[in-house]
Amino acid sequence: MAAASIDNAPSERAQHLLRALVERYIRDGQPVGSRMLSRESGMDISPATVRNVMADLEEMGFVSSPHTSAGRVPTVKGYRFFVDTLLEVHPPSDEEITQLRDRLLADDDSPQVLLTSTSNLLSGITRMTGIVTLPRHENLSWRQIEFLPLSENRVLTILVLNQREVQNRILYLDRSYSADFLRQTANYLNDQFAGLSLTEVRDRLLNELRETRASLNEMMLTAINMAEQVFTSAGQDGYVMAGETNLMNFAELSEVERLRRLFEAFNEKRDILHLLDQCISAEGVQIFIGEESGYSVLDDLSVVTAPYSVDDRIVGVLGVIGPTRMAYDRVIPIVDITAKLLGAALKSRK
Amino acid sequence: MAAASIDNAPSERAQHLLRALVERYIRDGQPVGSRMLSRESGMDISPATVRNVMADLEEMGFVSSPHTSAGRVPTVKGYRFFVDTLLEVHPPSDEEITQLRDRLLADDDSPQVLLTSTSNLLSGITRMTGIVTLPRHENLSWRQIEFLPLSENRVLTILVLNQREVQNRILYLDRSYSADFLRQTANYLNDQFAGLSLTEVRDRLLNELRETRASLNEMMLTAINMAEQVFTSAGQDGYVMAGETNLMNFAELSEVERLRRLFEAFNEKRDILHLLDQCISAEGVQIFIGEESGYSVLDDLSVVTAPYSVDDRIVGVLGVIGPTRMAYDRVIPIVDITAKLLGAALKSRK
């Protein structure tokens, strides 16, 4: 056997060829043959030699041929090696950057709209699918609560958190309370809790409940309840997606059945969220190539993600989903920059 | 020419055969031949005779053959005739009705959630795509406004309408106001406007602005602004859809390109909304078959809609989108009942 196949790392030359192969394959999606590589690699090398090298690379698991006499195609391992060590990223064009800046730092948007814009931008620039998880707010603090009596035994409760988060919900009580009583309760709660973090509020409320079995039980319980909802719901109802239909243009997704399963996964959200959750701890851009994600609907698809932070605190993840043969050199920096800009944008309107 | 082809209405017998043909075609999607019809129509009639009748029906434009020696397939005109005069609807099963009842009249849901549930139910029961427009609220009345000072010159405004509609938004003011001043302003506005309809509020505010150029201009303007947003936004951000992926199971949508255009239209919302708007004036169930809709993305698809009302006032439209060859006899009553139940559910939690 040749030396190259004994080492587990491919030779210099093999790496160069692998890189040329992956780039070529990303460009036009066709298996790459030896002649093409010999011509385009830039190295003065004959097709036959290329074939020998390819045999080595195949043995090492970096490439494979769809059938006996087709060219070679990168395997997941091949892509992984490419992305990890061969890739040189290609910074976004000026227009792309200004486009991102202009849209994300325009300050008249609510956070919700901002996430949608971000998702749209990601999908628009990459022509793939953009995804942005809703930011989780960890240390929300109680600002103000308000009870508005509705007809009968129903009370509209409005809870304002931090600076701008507003939650509202209707309570169905077992009896009706006077407007005065409601106002007093609200005042009491606000006096007690304004400025405290929700975890503190929760603890105090529970304590208080245990000691003084006051008549405001029901409303206090609701307050706890709503607070908890804020904690969890923001993390749960998931993400904003855009440009799903872009994926329909790619040949690797031409079978309707695959598409259907994929779109169902998008609607389901659970699997995708779980995948994104894994990225929230990562430092920078993270990439799942093909089956690496562990979810079969994402076979032949890659996910490029980056966490985004507000005040050095990671609060969410965004990214792009596209075919495995995507232009990683373009996509990676775009995802990276977008994450930073989104963080900045969120901070500026916190 | 035979008599049947001179009248523009098909003969009794032709109608019976047409009905059998459409039902059969809806069942299994294959062009229906004369032998099959002769056997299954229940009329004692030979295939040859059926062929003669089919020739008449084809001449009249109710059926057509995909090619010389295939069976016949209903045309849009054929479906239309079937739906208008031949169809006998098939009331939903008891389980379906109870399912709808249980899910829609369970009273712990917010209106938003209710619409989503409805959409899910429609898609789940019909195995097609469910769609529900957001209800428009015409005569919302002012209940209460609240200004919460944030950092710097920003104020969080919360506007409560009717009984449960809560809008919130952040204002960027040119200078900072004291908490007291904000409270006074809110009180003033609430005293003036509580219980009034938004149109009245708007008129009064504009009047007042013209006469007394008070310092609360900015905030009053905002109040108007928000009120207007409620008017329009609710009608604009469209609809809730569910089960889009169900459409991917139908043979008539096996081409990815068609699917892509369809899903883009779903995301775009504009065309679909425009179509639904036409149904809001109709009394009961309305059906668009294939090209009747006028939107080419909906070719080969039918839309079955019904308006839903609260207090005898139509506030929205819901429906089902599926292949032209759908089981109209089942779908129509389901859409009908769902619209009524949704109306009732909305009323009960108004």
Next chain:
DNA sequence: GCTGGCACTCCCGGCTTGCGAGTGCCAATT
């Protein structure tokens, strides 16, 4: 007016064929 018979048309699946692309191996060259 209905019916059986019959020739005809067309789709569809399976099979074959030829071509092109690309490989693997080998022997010759450097």
Next chain:
DNA sequence: AATTGGCACTCGCAAGCCGGGAGTGCCAGC
């Protein structure tokens, strides 16, 4: 020992061909 050209071979793919089946339109007879 690495590189190279040559060559036989493999495979996928598109085109062409064929036969069967389903269904039609027409016609003549009842």
